Amino acid sequence: MVFRRRDRRSTWRVIADLVYPRGGWARAFLYVQHRVRRLPDTPERIARGIWAGVFTTFTPFYGIHFVIAALLALAMRGNIFAALMATFFGNPLTYVPIGIISLQTGHLLLGDELDAGTQRSFGGKFVDAGRDLKDNFFALFNDQTADWHRLAVFYDEIFFPYMIGGILPGILAGTIAYYLSVPVIRAYKKRRKGAIKAKFEAIKEKAGATGDIHRKAD
Template sequence: MVFRRRDRRPPLRAVADFLWPRGGWGRAFHYVKHRVRRLPDSPERIARGVWAGVFTTFTPFYGMHFVVAAIIARLMNGNILAALSGTFFGNPLTYVPIGVASLQTGHWILGTEFDSEVDKSLVGKFLAAGEDLFDNLVALVFDRPADWQGLTLFYHEVFYPYLVGGVIPGIICATVCYVLSVPLIRAYQQRRRAKIKAKFEIIKKRAALDAANDTDGAGSA
């Protein structure tokens, strides 16, 4: 597999690498870019996968971005591995600006008021909503009263505006990435094919030269 690691990381190491990869996010970005360019597929299908991955980062489905990106890429006939790579557009350095832009756009479209303090507590709101959802599901299993008021408020103030507002900036950013990806991937693939062809030509010439030397040696004997 393209993205499988040979060495398994401890859970704490995996969390730390997610928040700040070894070498920083710049190095992580170049690593993902290198992997995307080497995918064995057409530039258009790879770029459609990148589009799906980048667009997914503007949706509020945290924890499910891989799944959503794979579904969108499948519907677009895009490369699924490229879509999974494209989700790295959303990372701890970009989640807050992406979230704020999506929320502002969503509240503007819906005609509702945007909470200017949400950028300071966006991650906390999603974590709290996840905890409330888990507690309510546990309450239903053990036949205890569930309180859905907090989740209802979260849905109307954060989730739904985020879902609506993320469409426009998501399409814009994803389309920009698509337009940039196609010529870059095509140029890389052409250069790589040229290098492989050149290597084969060198091997053929060496083989022909060795065969000629063997023939000359046999004739002299």
């Protein structure tokens, strides 16, 4: 196929690139920033998409952030592609602080305290919940008794506080991203429009000069 990579990556290379891109996260961020600024849409619609994408990274719905960001952008009449690109705000470098902030805020709003060990066992509780889902699925086909204890612990101590606590910091981060994005995107589009216009005028002048030369030759 025309668009197939010439250097096929192994599975481990794909996973490694997701955790840490070959060019580094700074280069990946600049690439995303460049693509977002060049989107053919108004600065406000692009910024609303960015708001949706950034807000989504503060939700505990890992694996479907793209879907949630797209639906939010659609509801807000924002740019869907900008929303998908903005979910890059959540990456292996930011997920830990985002998770801790969301959990702490959630437990504070719910009127309880975040256990000191919760931060250390955050990933462990995700694994435990996944194990319950796997084991209970297979329990449908054998004599094993379904046990939802670990999933219940995950919901009470991680998922629900995370979901509630991520709303406020998500709104704050998304709003900051929105108001930072609008003037930057507007200035970029204005500068790019001026550059294209200047290039077009230069081509027009060159074509006119060529026409004058031909008329004089005739």
